[in-house]
Amino acid sequence: MSAAEFAAAQRTRATGAGLDPHEYERVTGGLVSVDGWGEAFIRTAQQHVARAKQAASPRSAGEHYQVAARWFHIATLAPHGDQSPAATEADRAMGCALALLEPGARRVEGPAFTGWLRGPADAPATVVVVPGLDSGKEEFHTVTSALLRRGVAVFTMDGPGQGVLAATTTVRPDYHQVIGQVIDALGVDRVGLIGLSLGGYYVAESAAHEPRVAAAATVSGPFRLDWDTAPPLVRDILTRRAGGPEAARDFARRVDLSTPAPRIACPLLVVDGGRDVIPGVTNGEPLARLAPHGEYLFVPHGDHLLGNARADWLPTTADWVRGALT
Template sequence: MSETENRLLSVVEHWLPRMEVAGIPSATAKSVIEAAGVWENWLTAWSAEGDRHDAMGEEALALGRRITAGEAFSRASLFYHFGQFMAFDDLKAKDVALARKVALYRKAAPLLEQPAELVEVPFEDGVLRAYLRRPQGSGPHPLALIIPGSDSTKEEFPAFERHFLGRGIATLSLDGPGQGEGRSHGHLRADITAAIAATIAAVKGKPGLSGAVGLVGMAFGGFMALRAAAALDGLAGVISINGFHDLGAMWPTLPKVYQDNMTFALGGDDVLESARRFTLAGVEGPTVPALILHGARDKIFPPSEAQKSADMCRGDVELHVFPTGNHVCNNIPWLYRPLVADWLSERFKA
């Protein structure tokens, strides 16, 4: 078996459940993977499917079917997202797919059942971008600020956001520095406290928001949420889903496909040295309530990282390691996603 065939199988093994829970039906995802056949065709096959759903959205829009169109454009964005998320062989083609993903979700945003408002956050010499969605009703609503991982972006989360929206919680999905459109600010940073503070300030006083904020991070985002929560005042709580305590210590055990991801995401001449900066060792933990979730079958970040993360918290902490859960527990979304939304809802009411 060639290295590229191994790469395709590795990507599917680690991330097929993530594609499904994001909103791509299993049969459709498997059909696209079969059409690709080999890794060299991966980006082309996913892009072609994205174009097909974009055309469906345009047809629905022409007929005045706005919600159907929004859902189609959002799916089209997802196809482009998963086409490029592990594609590092041709960075120019990756950038084209990234731009297409962003443009497709911009088309979807105002058409979603709970429309997504693009928020531009003044940060350093430019802006960070996020999407704000509000629940039905005038509010005021508390806010779940969602922090992606190393290869996820704000466009991936409409299905996740629905769990919060249904409980009266607004959502703000952010591309931080090094994430999605945040690549304009360079590579991933271990500490994004300043970016999160700027984001909270940018939405302060927006209609329908109460001012209460909780942080929700996945994988790398879980690590960054815990680190930032320790330095921010006034949070209602923080959630880490399959985050980690020390990336550098895990480096030798990370799958090759994930090391490739890290090489792209972290940058620098010495990626291992960059990885060592992503640690909670020596960092004061958050004093706000914390929920830490992890899948015991995570083949990227071992579940022992969850216990270490819980141990560094200085406030009330609730830890769940699900025996059957994979990376980010995307094979058991019916278990972890309602728990996350319910827990945060209860913190807002406390």
């Protein structure tokens, strides 16, 4: 895949993660090959860190750190090379941003997760934002912001094989074990979950097994994976995140919600885009149909993660999650 093709494929995801589209075009337009992706994005992130250090106010510094965290994170999408340095820098930059912009934000960690708890201490509910195969807690800021504006507390997390933990852990299909640890550490009786991409599978699997999940939403989540027909890029990413080809193949085999779906007792919203067509991936309509309290929101022109159609699903989904919990 050429650099231009890779940049086009990642464009709505990158801009949905908060990158300025014009800056994105300038950075990716200078790439000779996709091998230079990570270096170019890290260099751009470092420029925002430099601006943060020179900023005239804490607010401006925090905003520059926030932007830097997003550039560092998108650097980890590079198909080749070691992504862990960029993930570490994304984590560090987000910590600097929150220290300045939201000093009440609290780092919460456990054996299989790490993340930030944000929002009012007396919030009526807590929502956990669960990332996907090659995403992390720095990516879905628009989802987090939409939920925070609705008055709930939000925990953005990295789990096994995700974000800053990708260098030391591998993905696991029994994600409800991780969510159970998160709920224990947060010290709450119930949570809502929203999962994006593979995080949608994690959320649905958790809702089927963890009784303290009171509401769940999936966005571009797979109902089933078929390793043999998945694109090479997906197989390569999964191989890295699972720790080898056999582990990746076994993980893909276990991503199947046919049996867990009917066990989901809580309200469930499934969001799909009509242009989200990935070979080997069965989208979420069967999940919504099989879950006893499933609802389906289909956006015909939405791509993967619906970054090109945010107005068509994000406000509705944020309202739905808050309403289901409160």
